[in-house]
Amino acid sequence: MLDDLDRRILRNLQGAPAQSLPDLADHLGLTVSRLSRRLEKLRENGVVKGTRAVIDWVALGYAVEVSLRVTLDKTNPRAFDEFIPAAREIPEVLEIQTFLGQVDVRLSVIARDMPHYQAIYRERILQLPNIADIEALMHVAKIKTSMGLPL
Template sequence: MLDDLDRRILRYMQGDPDTSIPDLADRIGMTASRLSRRLDKLRETGVILGTRAVINWQALGYAVEVSLRTTLDKTQTRAFDEFIEAARLIPEVVEIQTFLGQVDVRLSVIARDMAHYQDIYREQILTLPHINDIEALMQVARIKSDESLPI
């Protein structure tokens, strides 16, 4: 279980992940070595999985994001595994989610423009195994995209 100090550390890290350990320790009111030990413990217990750079794919020339809601042929026992394994190989698929319900898998696909998306869709997406039905939803705006937790 997390104590109040762990939660405070995580709140500060979410708010400003680039803060150095000495600066973060000063803000929290503890020594850098004690903070390092706490961070090691949070990593060992799997609370902190790592740090990463969040890249703005639009700044790299990708202007289109499409959400593909896919229903698979569930009469095939390995349909999910084979579909997901193949979808992971498509570089423009930036997210894969599975669901219980009418939709089985959702893919987020990015592309430079609509012509590029059509190429990806025709040459890679439609060749994925076990697709029973697919629906494309074109993203108009991203209203909220925040991975911070209410700690």
């Protein structure tokens, strides 16, 4: 389990992930070597899975986000196995989630504008296998988006 120092390290990484190891070590009152050992242990235990750049797709010209709730044809026992790999091949699909219940899959899709979305929907989404029903939810605003954990 995590001790207080691990939690402090993780809180600081969440707050300022781009800071250098020497700066982080200084802020935490640790040596760089001790911080490095702790971070390596957190990586080995799967707590820290790496770092990545968060790219603002709106800044790149994508203005539309649609959440598609998909119900699959459950008469086909391979419906999920055929649908998921095909959905992964669509570059504009940013996220795929599966659920238990009436809705089987949720796709988060981005597009430059509505004509671009319509083309993706008609030419790519509707061609996915085993779709029984789709409900589209147009994103209007993000009220809260957080990757941070309460540590």
